[in-house]
Amino acid sequence: MPESRTARRFGPAGAGLRAVMPLLPAVLAFGVSFGVLAQAAGMGAVASIVMSMTTFAGSAQFAVVSVLGAGGTVAAAIGAAVLLNARYGPMALSAAHAFRGGRLRRLLEAQLLVDESWALAQRDGRFDRRVLLGAGAGLYLGWTSGTAIGVAAGDSLADPATLGLDAAFPALFLGLLAPLLRDRDARAAALAGAAIAICLTPITPAGIPVIAATAACLAGLRRPAAAPAPSYGQRPPAAQRSGGPEAKR
Amino acid sequence: MSGVWIAVLVVGAATIALKAAGPVLAGGRELPQGSARVVGLLAPALLAALVATQAFAADEALVLDERAAGLAAGAVAIVLKAPLLVVVVVAATTAALLRLVA
Secondary structure, three states: OOHHHHHHHHHHHHHHHHHHHHHHHHHHHHHHHHHHHHHHOOOOHHHHHHHHHHOOOHHHHHHHHHHHHOOOOHHHHHHHHHHHHOOHHHHHHHHHHHOOOOHHHHHHHHOOOOHHHHHHOEEOOEEOHHHHHHHHHHHHHHHHHHHHHHHHHOOOOOOHHHHOHHHHHHHHHHHHHHHHHHOHHHHHHHHHHHHHHHHHOOOOOOOHHHHHHHHHHHHHHHOOOOOOOOOHHHOOHHHHHOHHHHHOO | OOHHHHHHHHHHHHHHHHHHHHHHHHOOOOOOHHHHHHHHOHHHHHHHHHHHHHHHEEOOEEOOOHHHHHHHHHHHHHHOOOOHHHHHHHHHHHHHHHHHHO
């Protein structure tokens, strides 16, 4: 891994910051576009920046801007945003064991958890909290400063989609998913998760498909808790085949 | 208080609570092995769902646009064991070039 030398020199937080660098132009650009759109929707400069500092989650913030900008109610804007951010519940739960220190410290550190920092912190099946903090800090700076730039600049800037930056995120998540797929249960969970999300996208409000996809982790229930991984030859083939449909339950 | 500020504060508080709930209530200790197995599979399930929605969802519709082409190009880079930076740049460049010619 190219990160290992960085990890020795700067520690895992430095490695996390380094790992997130390729994404910062995209995050900055989306922060700028949030600032621009929030101004266009009449949110006001201070409210826009406070939102990026406290909510710190792109999709939910864009949802609030688009609902309010289209004349929707405050309740509808809040509902859409909370639904979109509900995935952070299970994401943070999956990382909970890695957090250290008192409750306040865990609460504050957990705020640096967003899709990208959470995904980057998955290291060989373990969750590295310091990578989360390093990557999250970089993302936080990029997102909030991007918002401030967008608020100040108005709509004189390029749309990130023109630069293809919206295509960077699914590719990043695929790149982070790929090493996890060596494990058979992880493959089953990933396939089922993607299938659930795709099937629900046309029929449920945005946010629901990703939450519902967490049901795919129930694929883990079919393995006896005590059995360690490597005994592949001994597992009956029938148990493998039952993985797919069971996982989608 | 204006509606905008109510939305900003309520969404902010809800998001902070969602992120903090797991680490504050269950932080610092290892889960029992059975639930650890299930929770461990949250990562592949959620990552795959994020790939699917970020590449193919537009509001509440499934679409096949330049993002899918970018993802496919990124997947090739992943198979070729390219570093993450290259994967991301390949995906963005592919989508940008396709939009340029479209």
